[in-house]
Amino acid sequence: MNCIIVDDEELAHHVIEEYISRIPFLNLVKNCYDIQEAIPVLQEKNIDLIFLDINLPNISGIEFLKSFNKLPDVIITTAYDDSAVQGFEMGVVDFLLKPFSFERFLKAVYKSYKHYSNSKMLKEKSTQNFLKDSFIFVRFNNEDVKLNLSEIKRISALKDYIIIYTEDRKLIVHQTMKSIMEKIDSENFIRVHNSHIISLQHLQTIGKNSLTVGNERVPISEKYKAFLNEVIGKYK
Numbered sequence: 001m002n003c004i005i006v007d008d009e010e011l012a013h014h015v016i017e018e019y020i021s022r023i024p025f026l027n028l029v030k031n032c033y034d035i036q037e038a039i040p041v042l043q044e045k046n047i048d049l050i051f052l053d054i055n056l057p058n059i060s061g062i063e064f065l066k067s068f069n070k071l072p073d074v075i076i077t078t079a080y081d082d083s084a085v086q087g088f089e090m091g092v093v094d095f096l097l098k099p100f101s102f103e104r105f106l107k108a109v110y111k112s113y114k115h116y117s118n119s120k121m122l123k124e125k126s127t128q129n130f131l132k133d134s135f136i137f138v139r140f141n142n143e144d145v146k147l148n149l150s151e152i153k154r155i156s157a158l159k160d161y162i163i164i165y166t167e168d169r170k171l172i173v174h175q176t177m178k179s180i181m182e183k184i185d186s187e188n189f190i191r192v193h194n195s196h197i198i199s200l201q202h203l204q205t206i207g208k209n210s211l212t213v214g215n216e217r218v219p220i221s222e223k224y225k226a227f228l229n230e231v232i233g234k235y236k
Helices: 011-022 034-043 061-069 084-089 102-127 179-186 222-233
Strands: 004-007 025-033 048-053 073-078 094-097 135-140 141-147 154-158 161-165 170-173 189-193 197-198 203-206 208-214 218-221
Touching: 004 011, 004 034, 011 025, 011 102, 025 034, 034 061, 048 102, 061 073, 073 102, 094 102, 102 154, 102 222, 135 170, 141 197, 154 179, 154 218, 161 179, 179 189, 179 197, 189 222, 197 208, 197 218
Parallel strands: 004 025, 004 048, 048 073, 073 094
Antiparallel strands: 135 141, 154 161, 154 197, 161 170, 189 197, 203 208, 208 218
16 A cells, blocks of 8 residues: 655654554655645555644645545544544544554554455456456566466565465565565465565464464564554454
């Protein structure tokens, strides 16, 4: 999900940006310090989510919300709670009162993610019903190799390469973890460590600091633990 921060406080940008870095499916497109800076980004880029402060110079966040008929999902981030009712009446996803914890931030983001995922799933179903399985192509041994996403058990990083593990193959591909995550772009895959992506379909057990995929142990880092717990919580 592409997102922007619209806030006039440098500290707020640092906090939200750090929180965003912990959530694998969020991609920060731009830090904006007022509405005038945000408008061109919204016009030129495909933005899915805005983290919006209320008290901004020249044009307030509420005025901004009132002036646009159609906006991406909006999560209000503010130090004042007197605008919460107005915000929710205009359809914002959530209202975060500063200072807020990462857990509260993640809960708000996940509301938007569910909306985003449902919309994307409906769109994909309407355009890809002819496909039995979703798949990707990767470059391996000077050939383009087709991989069904259902085949992939896990992916690990190896310097400037990644290793893709399937039931019967191990493919070493010259690609980054970020680019492969964008390529597979599926709710079935989750990043659990800077060096590890796993398939929920092939996930077997989860421990305190590691999990099992295909009878192999994979570490879980603190950075991704909260998000993993949130995802797994949907199935409990």
